[in-house]
Amino acid sequence: MVAKRGVFITLEGGEGAGKSTAASGLAAKLREEGQEVLLTREPGGTKGAEAIRALLLNQDIPLDPLAQTMLHFAARADHVAHSIRPALARGAVVICDRFYDSTMAYQSYGQGVALADVRALIGLIRLKPDITFLLELAENEAKKRILARASGTDRYEEMDAAFFARVQTGFACMAAAEPERFLKIDASPAPGEVVAALRLALREKAGR
Template identity: 55%
Template sequence: MDGAGERGRFITLEGGEGAGKSTQARRLAAALAAAGLPVLRTREPGGAPGAEAIRALLLGGVTAWDPTAEAMLHFAARREHVLRTLRPALAAGMWVVCDRFADSTLAYQGYGQGLPRAAFDALAALTLEGLVPDLTLILDLPPELGMARVAGRGEAATRYERLGPAFHARIRAGFRAIAAAEPERCVLVDAARPAEAVTAELLALVRARLGAPLP
């Protein structure tokens, strides 16, 4: 939490490609809303007009950036998201469910592409100004299963989805390392199971960790 006083709750869903983050974010937000809580569901890159413009560049392009330049683009989008969407919603007492946040940049550009940790920390300090999720749910599954799910969607692959198996293996290792380093904030969830089982565990975690009035 960012110490700003009375505020809503900030939940992020993280994980590699095909882990089911978008599906689970929708289900979690719907469950919170059904429980009578004010909810905002959002995503990264994106979540604000300027950030959505950068999302199209990051996911749809073919450019291979230097890892630092790529991280700077992600954090530029994140800065817009934080200022325009996240902080106002949290200040208004809303429960925010976000599909990806800063941990994705650490996993993808840090563990995946070699961005130095000091560069990540400097960019995070500059753009986030202390905003940290109350709970991060990391959906974990073998990369080959995730990529098979992606292929089964029948949609055009994003730039990250087109990267090779070694990259996706580093991503998974990165997320697992993040979860191990911050157990008070992060929970590793087995996402190889059916979606309904994953949803049930996520609802139980949000109820236990944050006191949400969920069934």
């Protein structure tokens, strides 16, 4: 008997929106209900992809925007092949903190890499999320959350306000272009409320 293909869920949004916390909370709820869940992130998710992540986030190493784009997709290709696809084949729910929409938002809208070039790389991955939760948070609140973190900032958190405005425009454009995939979630409430909203939306959208 062939297992039913799993559900591929991604969480997107700007810095400080609480994607990692929300992803962990949603995964915990689904596991409590007896569902198999792969909780993962990008860039990362495999040994090779995590090594690329360290390079990408290291602000002491200058990287051209196109080089960043290529590195993101190199990490993604390994992640999809060795982690995401096998989990989906088993029928698991895969929850990924960022996926290719972030590359489009940050590298294309934010840094000026041609949209067509990123779309071509997306085509090589040959995997589209079933549901993408777009966590939305006001810029001033996002900044407060970033400053409150115990860890230092990375390459992208150091970008200026104009960059983040372009990133938000990118996410808004992608959500408008694919309303059947994107579900907008208000990220301003307490983490538990955000997770509850995600769980309800997932049940309504995918019956999981």
